[in-house]
Structures are given as C-alpha cells and as structure tokens.
Amino acid sequence: MPLxxxxxxxxxxxxxxxxxxxxxxxxxxARHSFQKLQFAFRPEAPAVASVTEVPxxxxxxxxxxxxxxxxxxxxxxxxxxxxxYYHGGGWCVGEVESYDVLCRExxxxxxxxxxxxxxxxxxxxxxxxxxxxxxxxxEWAVDNAGLLSVDGSRVAVxxxxxxxxxxxxxxxxxxxxxxxxxxxALLIYPCTEILSSRxxxxxxxxxxxxxxxxxxxxxxxxLPAGNTADWRASPMCAASLAGLPPMLLVxxxxxxxxxxxxxxxxxxxxEGGAVEHLAVDGxxxxxxxxxxxxxxxxxxxRAAAAALRRAxxx
Numbered sequence: 001m002p003l004x005x006x007x008x009x010x011x012x013x014x015x016x017x018x019x020x021x022x023x024x025x026x027x028x029x030a031r032h033s034f035q036k037l038q039f040a041f042r043p044e045a046p047a048v049a050s051v052t053e054v055p056x057x058x059x060x061x062x063x064x065x066x067x068x069x070x071x072x073x074x075x076x077x078x079x080x081x082x083x084x085y086y087h088g089g090g091w092c093v094g095e096v097e098s099y100d101v102l103c104r105e106x107x108x109x110x111x112x113x114x115x116x117x118x119x120x121x122x123x124x125x126x127x128x129x130x131x132x133x134x135x136x137x138x139e140w141a142v143d144n145a146g147l148l149s150v151d152g153s154r155v156a157v158x159x160x161x162x163x164x165x166x167x168x169x170x171x172x173x174x175x176x177x178x179x180x181x182x183x184x185a186l187l188i189y190p191c192t193e194i195l196s197s198r199x200x201x202x203x204x205x206x207x208x209x210x211x212x213x214x215x216x217x218x219x220x221x222x223l224p225a226g227n228t229a230d231w232r233a234s235p236m237c238a239a240s241l242a243g244l245p246p247m248l249l250v251x252x253x254x255x256x257x258x259x260x261x262x263x264x265x266x267x268x269x270x271e272g273g274a275v276e277h278l279a280v281d282g283x284x285x286x287x288x289x290x291x292x293x294x295x296x297x298x299x300x301x302r303a304a305a306a307a308l309r310r311a312x313x314x
Contacts (some may be wrong), residue, residue, distance in 0.1 A: 004282030022073040023217035027057040031093045038098040072109040080113040081312035082156035089159030090218030109305030118169040123221040134166040154312045156184035164190025168235040184311035185247035193236040194228040198259035210285040246274040252283035
C-alpha cells in the first residue's frame with residue numbers, strides 16, 4: 001500500500017519546509033534535531049510506579065548510565081520480568097530522555113520492568129563501544145536481578161533501528177560465550193546489515209525520511225574503520241543465526257531497511273529460530289516513538305507489549 005495519510009503529511013511537511021537532513025548537519029545539530037522531533041511528536045508520558053537512574057561501572061572507571069522503570073501496576077517488591085532496551089538513532093543520536101515515553105508505555109502495557117541503556121555514541125565513541133555497553137548493561141541486569149527485583153531467567157532484549165541491531169548482537173554474543181541467552185528479543189526495524197543491495201534500499205532510499213545519504217552518514221561515523229562485515233556491526237554476517245531467542249520483528253513498509261529485516265527473519269527461521277513478524281503498512285522508519293502523530297505507533301506499541309507479556313509470563 002502507499003504511505004499512510006499521516007506519513008505522507010509528515011513527509012510533505014519535512015520536505016516542503018526544507019528541513020535539513022542528518023547528512024547536512026553536524027553531530028551536535030543532528031542530536032538536537034532528533035530530540036526535537038521526539039519531543040514534538042511523542043505522546044504524553046504516562047505515570048509509572050518508579051523511575052530510577054542507574055549508573056553501571058565500566059572497567060575504566062567511567063559509568064554507563066541507564067534508566068530503570070517499574071510499571072504502575074507492580075507492587076514495590078514484586079519480582080518482575082525485565083526488558084533491557086537500546087534506543088535508536090544510528091548509533092550517533094538519541095538518548096534515554098527521548099525514549100522516556102516509549103519505555104514508560106512498554107513497561108505499563110507489558111507488566112515488565114525496563115532498563116533503558118544510554119550507551120556511548122559515535123563518532124566520539126565508534127564501534128564497538130556501543131556493542132560493549134549493550135553487553136555490559138545486559139550482564140549487569142542479570143547479575144543484579146535481586147537488586148532490581150526482577151527474575152533473572154525472564155530478561156529480554158529489545159530496541160529500535162540501531163538499538164535493535166544492538167539487541168541482536170547482544171544475543172549472538174551471549175550464545176558465542178556459552179552463557180544464558182535472553183528469553184525474548186523485541187526488534188523494531190533493526191539494522192541487520194550495513195552494506196545491502198536489497199530492493200528496499202533503493203525503493204525507499206530517497207524521500208521517505210531515512211534517506212540513503214543519512215544512512216551513509218550514520219555508518220561512516222559508527223564504523224570509521226569500515227568494519228562492515230563484522231557480525232557485531234552486521235549480524236546478518238554471523239556464521240550462524242541458530243539458537244537465538246524467540247523474537248518479534250516489527251517492520252515499517254516504507255523503510256529502506258525493510259528487506260534486510262525480512263531477509264534476517266527468513267534466515268533465522270531457516271536455522272530453526274522462532275520469529276513473529278509484524279509488518280506495519282504505510283509507515284516510515286522511526287515511527288514507533290511518534291505516537292502523537294501516528295496512530296499506528298500506538299497500536300504497534302500495544303502489540304509489542306502484548307508479545308513481551310506473553311513471552312515473559314513465566
């Protein structure tokens with residue numbers, strides 16, 4: 001189907017006013033622009049039971065900052081399942097504050113606690129800094145399940161776009177190390193392969209919000225050494241995708257990454273994995289956080305939360 005009327009209206013507005021695209025901006029400008037978009041079009045923030053800022057010590061003495069949410073319905077000492085969530089933004093933009101509303105919604109609707117990870121961003125901290133932070137946050141959450149009042153056997157990973165990439169990579173890395181895998185993966189239009197010639201890269205590469213030039217802008221800053229075939233950057237390049245946790249894959253129809261996501265799902269299934277695919281018609285990349293503008297975003301958040309609730313029910 002064509003773009004939804006709301007998606008068409010947003011794109012018309014963006015391109016009519018000549019809003020600069022990411023590849024025309026400095027890193028600081030791109031981060032400010034991304035945050036303004038999120039704050040303008042995200043829904044009102046729902047109340048949750050608690051929000052706690054959590055610093056996690058790195059080996060070098062610095063701290064990885066995370067934000068921990070408990071759903072409104074949860075008694076203070078209830079032991080809950082947990083979602084470790086990695087935000088989107090091409091590994092270069094985005095932060096926990098821009099994703100505050102989405103994380104609150106997912107926690108309340110799923111009944112899960114949620115740890116939102118403020119991983120280091122490129123170009124100041126290129127690959128594999130974000131990968132290392134993603135792994136550290138997950139490992140810390142499992143090791144400190146008692147402190148968080150969560151069940152360490154019911155911990156999921158999730159994320160959108162670059163964050164979905166980090167969720168996949170975290171799961172593969174744990175499989176490679178022979179340690180317990182996440183119980184579930186919530187993947188919202190993840191980047192599964194840096195270099196791709198699949199049709200959607202061309203079909204939706206211009207005029208659909210995430211332009212090919214912006215993709216290249218992100219990739220060049222995240223991977224200045226050109227590690228495009230490293231599975232930690234392109235999980236589709238992993239020698240095996242077997243043994244991964246069951247996953248929900250959300251795709252947007254008018255997204256240059258859509259065909260890469262579908263190919264990833266097909267390969268996971270061919271290697272014995274379980275993938276539920278929710279294809280959202282008429283949407284563009286990045287829609288999930290913009291529920292004030294896109295009704296489809298609110299429907300998708302509810303569907304994602306329901307999948308989490310089912311998968312982590314215990």
